[in-house]
Amino acid sequence: MKRLSMVSAAVISSLMAAPVMAFQGDEPGSIYVGPRIGVFGTDSDRRVIENNQVQTFGGGFDSLMGGLELGYQFTPEWGYRVYYDYLRGDLETSSDDSTGSAYGVDLIYNFTSNFYGAVGINSTEFSDISNRFLRVGAGYKEFLNDNWAISFEGAVQQSDGDLTEFMLMTGLRYYFGGASESTYTKPEPAPAPEPEPAPAAPAVVDSDGDGVNDDMDKCPNTQAGFKVDADGCVMYANETVIRELVVTFALNSDEIPDSQKSDIRETAEFLKEYPQLDVVIEGHTDDTGAATYNQQLSERRAKAVGDSLVNDFGIAASRVTTEGYGESRPKYPNNSAENRAKNRRIEAVMSVTKQVPVKE
Numbered sequence: 001m002k003r004l005s006m007v008s009a010a011v012i013s014s015l016m017a018a019p020v021m022a023f024q025g026d027e028p029g030s031i032y033v034g035p036r037i038g039v040f041g042t043d044s045d046r047r048v049i050e051n052n053q054v055q056t057f058g059g060g061f062d063s064l065m066g067g068l069e070l071g072y073q074f075t076p077e078w079g080y081r082v083y084y085d086y087l088r089g090d091l092e093t094s095s096d097d098s099t100g101s102a103y104g105v106d107l108i109y110n111f112t113s114n115f116y117g118a119v120g121i122n123s124t125e126f127s128d129i130s131n132r133f134l135r136v137g138a139g140y141k142e143f144l145n146d147n148w149a150i151s152f153e154g155a156v157q158q159s160d161g162d163l164t165e166f167m168l169m170t171g172l173r174y175y176f177g178g179a180s181e182s183t184y185t186k187p188e189p190a191p192a193p194e195p196e197p198a199p200a201a202p203a204v205v206d207s208d209g210d211g212v213n214d215d216m217d218k219c220p221n222t223q224a225g226f227k228v229d230a231d232g233c234v235m236y237a238n239e240t241v242i243r244e245l246v247v248t249f250a251l252n253s254d255e256i257p258d259s260q261k262s263d264i265r266e267t268a269e270f271l272k273e274y275p276q277l278d279v280v281i282e283g284h285t286d287d288t289g290a291a292t293y294n295q296q297l298s299e300r301r302a303k304a305v306g307d308s309l310v311n312d313f314g315i316a317a318s319r320v321t322t323e324g325y326g327e328s329r330p331k332y333p334n335n336s337a338e339n340r341a342k343n344r345r346i347e348a349v350m351s352v353t354k355q356v357p358v359k360e
Contacts, residue, residue, distance in 0.1 A: 026110055030073045030178035032149070037066040038169025042089050046163055048098045048127035055093045061166070063089030069171060071108065073178075079108040081118075087126065100126035104135065114140055122157065124165070133157035133165070141173070149173045208232075227358045236355040243270045245281075245348040247305055248341065251288065254300035256308060264305060267348065268313030274352045279315075281306050281348045283324040284331070286340035291326055299324030305346050 044059035057063075067085030074080075087100040104122020111117060118137045123130050137155025144150060151171045158164050205214045210222045212232035219233035227235045245267045247260045256264070271277055283302030285294040302322035309315040332339040 026073050026076050026079070026113070027178035028073060028075055030175050032071045032073075032173040032175045033068070034171055034173040035066070035068055036083075036085075036151075036153075036169050036171030037064075038153075038167055039063065040065045040085075040087055040089065041166035042126075043163040043165050044092070046126065046165075048091070048129060050091065050094070050096045050098055050127055053094070055091045055096065055098070057089055057098075058092035061168070063087050065102075065167065065169065067102075069173075071173075077110050079110075080120075081106050081108060083122075087124070089126070098126050100124065104133075106135070106137075114142060116141065118153075118155065124157070124159075131159040131161055131163055133159045133163070137167075147175050149175065225360055227360050235358045237358050238353050239356045240351055240353045241274075242349070242351045243267060244350075245305075245346070247301075247346045249301055249344045249346075251341075251344065252297070254297060254304050256304055261308070264308050265313060267350075268309050268315055270350065271309070271315050271319065274350075274354075277350055277352055278319045278321065279309070279348050279350055280321045280323060281346050282329075283322065283346045284329055284343060285327050286330070286343040287327045287334040288340065295324055295326035297324075298326045301344075301346050305348075 039061040040063035041061045042057040042059070042063050044057055046057055047054055048057075049055070065085045065087050067083055069081050069083040071079055071081035082103070082105045084103045085101060087102060089098050089100070091098055102122050102124040104120055106118040106120030109117050116139050118135075118139065120135050122133050122135055124133055125131075135155050135157035137153055139151055139153030141149050141151040149172075151173060152169075153171070154166075154168050156164065156166050206212065206217075207214050208217070208220060208222045209224065210217070210228045210232050212228060212230070214220065216230075217232035219228070219231065222228055222232060222234060229235050245263055247256060247263065249255070249257070267279070271279060281302045283298035283300070285298050285301075287294070289297075299322070302324055306320045306322040309320055310317045327334075327343075330339075330343045331345070332342050334340050334343060
């Protein structure tokens with residue numbers, strides 16, 4: 001575990017092969033400076049001389065560190081820093097402390113706006129015994145605002161004398177300078193050529209005055225007073241037309257009264273206007289007399305009106321159907337002479353839906 005040559009080579013290769021990306025906060029030319037503190041893991045093989053005795057460290061994170069770093073960003077991804085750290089560690093063989101320092105330079109690469117890697121060299125000294133190290137590390141930084149950032153970093157260093165040491169640290173950085181202070185002035189672009197004048201628009205013509213120009217009007221010469229659609233054609237709406245026929249009869253009679261023949265004529269005219277319609281004529285009686293007789297009487301009344309439509313007014317027999325219901329469907333309670341007269345009847349209801357133009 002004391003050789004970092006392969007690890008260092010891998011880190012350097014990853015830095016060189018990393019994709020080029022730019023991140024806000026790491027503008028070219030920006031400088032940062034700030035303090036940092038942490039813990040230092042001294043190698044148990046490190047020897048120092050304290051109180052005229054050769055002593056060793058216990059290994060692990062047995063030392064405290066604190067210092068300063070100064071960095072410079074020469075591209076959005078690449079930068080470097082120099083640093084100085086003061087070290088104070090506990091010795092394994094006595095209660096004495098040993099103090100020292102580390103100073104060096106790192107090459108920094110920003111993988112993202114927060115994560116970065118570092119590789120560099122330094123000199124670490126305890127009790128006037130100095131060693132050169134190759135150090136690799138990785139860190140995370142978070143900008144608190146446009147100028148201040150906090151960082152967290154871990155690193156491991158390897159000396160040419162088989163010393164391997166670790167460190168964990170956090171720092172506070174102040175950023176200044178950067179691309180916003182550059183004196184470079186972007187040249188003004190050449191003025192664009194004057195556009196040629198657009199050809200004159202053709203005259204707008206709406207011959208029928210429906211609000212749709214002739215070049216878009218698919219229904220020219222639309223009659224005034226009606227709404228039109230986007231194509232200039234008259235808009236239509238569905239309208240349902242209903243026609244009712246009611247003929248009443250005298251007691252015990254199936255003869256059509258002369259006063260009601262005009263209603264049958266108007267019904268025939270309606271059927272001629274809408275040849276797609278058929279008609280069903282329903283006959284009824286009051287409750288006077290036997291039910292069997294009343295059933296036959298209702299059928300005769302319906303047939304009398306149907307025959308009149310066919311024979312008197314020329315409606316095709318195939319369009320006319322008659323049915324009798326006797327006294328089973330009274331329209332009014334059979335409790336008075338007036339109501340019984342109203343129940344002696346035939347009924348027919350016809351309806352048709354047609355499209356009519358929509359007026360403005």
